[in-house]
Amino acid sequence: MIKKPSIKTITVKSLVNVLLVLVLALLLITGLNFRSLSTRTIENQALAHAELVKAGLTAHMKADIMDRRDYYLNEIRVLHHVNTLDIIRGDAVTKQFGPGKARERGADAVTKQIFDARKPVFILNEFSLQPTVRAIIPYIASQQGEFNCLACHNVTEGTVLGAVDVELDIREYRDHALWVMLVLVAVSVVAFTLVFVNTSRTIKKHVQQPLETLIDNAMIAYKQHQPVSSEQFDSREFSRVADEINLFNAEILAHQDMLKRKNEELLALNDEIESTLRETIYTMGVIEEKRSHETANHTRRVSLYSSLLAQKAGLTPREVELIAAASPLHDIGKLGIADEVLLKPGRLTEGERQIMMNHAAIGYAMLRHSRRDVLVAAGIIAYQHQEKWDGSGYPQGLAGENIHIFGRIVALADVFDALYSPRVYKQAWPLKKVAEWMGEQRGKHFDPRLVDIFLASIDEFVAIYNQYPADKETEMQFQQEAG
Ligand SMILES: [Fe+2]
Ligand SMILES: [Fe+2]
CATH class of the missing domain: 1.10.3210.10 (Hypothetical protein af1432)
Structure with missing residues (x-):
C-alpha cells in the first residue's frame, strides 16, 4: 500500500510553498529598492563633490587666483570617501591656455564620451572588495547666470570646457546594505520557522491528535457499545463528529440486534x-x-x-x-x-x-x-x-x-x-x-x-x-x- 502523507505534512508543505514565494518576493522587492535608493544617494554624494569642486574652481576664477587652485583641490582630495579627484581639461581650453598643471589631464577615451554626451556619468563598481563609484561631471560653457564663461573662454555657448572626475569609496554604504539584507533574511528565517513550528503544533494538537482519538474511540464505541465522549474535544467540529458517530453506532447496533433476532428466528x-x-x-x-x-x-x-x-x-x-x-x-x-x-x-x-x-x-x-x-x-x-x-x-x-x-x-x-x-x-x-x-x-x-x-x-x-x-x-x- 502506498504510504499517504499526513494532514500535517500536506498543510505544512502547502504553507511552506506560499511562505517561500512570499518571503522571496519580499526580499527581492526590498533588496532592489534598497539598492536603487543607495545608488542614488551615492550618486548624489558624488555629484555634490563634483559641484563643490566646480563651485570652488569658479570662485578661484572669479577671484582671479586660478594659479592657487591646487591648494583647494588637495584639501578636497583628502576628504573622507574621496579616492581620486582629477580635473580634465577640454580641447578648447587647452587650445586657449595650453596644457594644464600636473594634476590636470587631457580627455581619455572614457571622458571623451562624456564630452560628447554633455551630462554627468556614474560608473558603479559594487562587486569588488573595494567598491567605488566614479562620477564624471562636465563643465559646460554658458553666458547665462551670474557668471559669463564666454567672457574669459574663447568658445561658443554650450562648449564642454572640461570635467571633474571623482572616485568615491562606497564600502561603508555597500556593507551597510549587505548588513540590512542579512538582517532581513535572518528575520524572514525566524518568522518562517515560527510559522512552521506553530502551524505544525496547531495541526497536531487540534487536528491530528483529536482525529486519532476519534478513530480509536469510534472503534471502542462500536466494539464495547459505549458512546464517544464529545466533551474531550476542543473544537466544535470534532465534538459534532463524535455526536454523529454515537448516533450512527446506535443505529447500527439497533440494526444488528434486529438482524440477530431475525437470524435466531430463521435458525429456529x-x-x-x-x-x-x-x-x-x-x-x-x-x-x-x-x-x-x-x-x-x-x-x-x-x-x-x-x-x-x-x-x-x-x-x-x-x-x-x-x-x-x-x-x-x-x-x-x-x-x-x-x-x-x-x-x-x-x-x-x-x-x-x-x-x-x-x-x-x-x-x-x-x-x-x-x-x-x-x-x-x-x-x-x-x-x-x-x-x-x-x-x-x-x-x-x-x-x-x-x-x-x-x-x-x-x-x-x-x-x-x-x-x-x-x-x-x-x-x-x-x-x-x-x-x-x-x-x-x-x-x-x-x-x-x-x-x-x-x-x-x-x-x-x-x-x-x-x-x-x-x-x-x-x-x-x-x-x-x-x-
Ligand atoms: Fe432391506
Ligand atoms: Fe430392515
Missing part, C-alpha cells in the same frame, strides 16, 4: 423444518415397518445403531446426523412390493425372492429425485444396504469400498437387529451366537473394519436394543422425545 425455523423432515422420514420408515410386519422399533434401532457405528468409524458430525435421519428409509422400497409376497408366511419361491429383492431399487427410485442431502443419503442407503463387501449382494453387486460407507454401515446395523430380535419366523439369537456369526461375516458380508468396531463395542449396541426392545411398543415415547 430451519431447525423446525429439519426436525419436521426428520420426523416425516422417520414416520415413513415406521409406516413401512408396520406394513411389513417388522418387529417393533426396528426402524428406530437401525437408526441408532447406524449413527453409533458412523461415529465410531470417524464420520463427520454432519454425516452422522445424515445417516441417523436417513437410515429409517432403508426398506422404504418394500412399499412397492405386493402384500402376497411381502406378507407371505413361510418360505418364498425363487420368483418371489427376486420380487422381494426389488425393494432396494424401488426405494432408490422413490428417493433419487430429491436434492435435499437427507433424502440423497436415504436414496444411497435404500439402494446399497443389501450389497455385501465381497460383491455377492444386490441389486448392483458392488464390492468393498465401492459400496458407500452409509450402505455398509446400515447393512451391518440392519442384519444385527434382524438376528438379535425375535421375528415371526424365528427366535432372537443369543448374543454370543450373533457375535460369532458377525465375526464370520468379516470381509464377506460386511466391511471388516466396521465388524471390528462393532465387536469391540457390542455392549453399546445391546444397550440400544434394551432401551427400545422389539417386544415393547415404545413409539409414543420416541415420538415425544423426537418432538
Whole structure:
C-alpha cells in the first residue's frame, strides 16, 4: 500500500510553498529598492563633490587666483570617501591656455564620451572588495547666470570646457546594505520557522491528535457499545463528529440486534423444518415397518445403531446426523412390493425372492429425485444396504469400498437387529451366537473394519436394543422425545 502523507505534512508543505514565494518576493522587492535608493544617494554624494569642486574652481576664477587652485583641490582630495579627484581639461581650453598643471589631464577615451554626451556619468563598481563609484561631471560653457564663461573662454555657448572626475569609496554604504539584507533574511528565517513550528503544533494538537482519538474511540464505541465522549474535544467540529458517530453506532447496533433476532428466528425455523423432515422420514420408515410386519422399533434401532457405528468409524458430525435421519428409509422400497409376497408366511419361491429383492431399487427410485442431502443419503442407503463387501449382494453387486460407507454401515446395523430380535419366523439369537456369526461375516458380508468396531463395542449396541426392545411398543415415547 502506498504510504499517504499526513494532514500535517500536506498543510505544512502547502504553507511552506506560499511562505517561500512570499518571503522571496519580499526580499527581492526590498533588496532592489534598497539598492536603487543607495545608488542614488551615492550618486548624489558624488555629484555634490563634483559641484563643490566646480563651485570652488569658479570662485578661484572669479577671484582671479586660478594659479592657487591646487591648494583647494588637495584639501578636497583628502576628504573622507574621496579616492581620486582629477580635473580634465577640454580641447578648447587647452587650445586657449595650453596644457594644464600636473594634476590636470587631457580627455581619455572614457571622458571623451562624456564630452560628447554633455551630462554627468556614474560608473558603479559594487562587486569588488573595494567598491567605488566614479562620477564624471562636465563643465559646460554658458553666458547665462551670474557668471559669463564666454567672457574669459574663447568658445561658443554650450562648449564642454572640461570635467571633474571623482572616485568615491562606497564600502561603508555597500556593507551597510549587505548588513540590512542579512538582517532581513535572518528575520524572514525566524518568522518562517515560527510559522512552521506553530502551524505544525496547531495541526497536531487540534487536528491530528483529536482525529486519532476519534478513530480509536469510534472503534471502542462500536466494539464495547459505549458512546464517544464529545466533551474531550476542543473544537466544535470534532465534538459534532463524535455526536454523529454515537448516533450512527446506535443505529447500527439497533440494526444488528434486529438482524440477530431475525437470524435466531430463521435458525429456529430451519431447525423446525429439519426436525419436521426428520420426523416425516422417520414416520415413513415406521409406516413401512408396520406394513411389513417388522418387529417393533426396528426402524428406530437401525437408526441408532447406524449413527453409533458412523461415529465410531470417524464420520463427520454432519454425516452422522445424515445417516441417523436417513437410515429409517432403508426398506422404504418394500412399499412397492405386493402384500402376497411381502406378507407371505413361510418360505418364498425363487420368483418371489427376486420380487422381494426389488425393494432396494424401488426405494432408490422413490428417493433419487430429491436434492435435499437427507433424502440423497436415504436414496444411497435404500439402494446399497443389501450389497455385501465381497460383491455377492444386490441389486448392483458392488464390492468393498465401492459400496458407500452409509450402505455398509446400515447393512451391518440392519442384519444385527434382524438376528438379535425375535421375528415371526424365528427366535432372537443369543448374543454370543450373533457375535460369532458377525465375526464370520468379516470381509464377506460386511466391511471388516466396521465388524471390528462393532465387536469391540457390542455392549453399546445391546444397550440400544434394551432401551427400545422389539417386544415393547415404545413409539409414543420416541415420538415425544423426537418432538
Ligand atoms: Fe432391506
Ligand atoms: Fe430392515
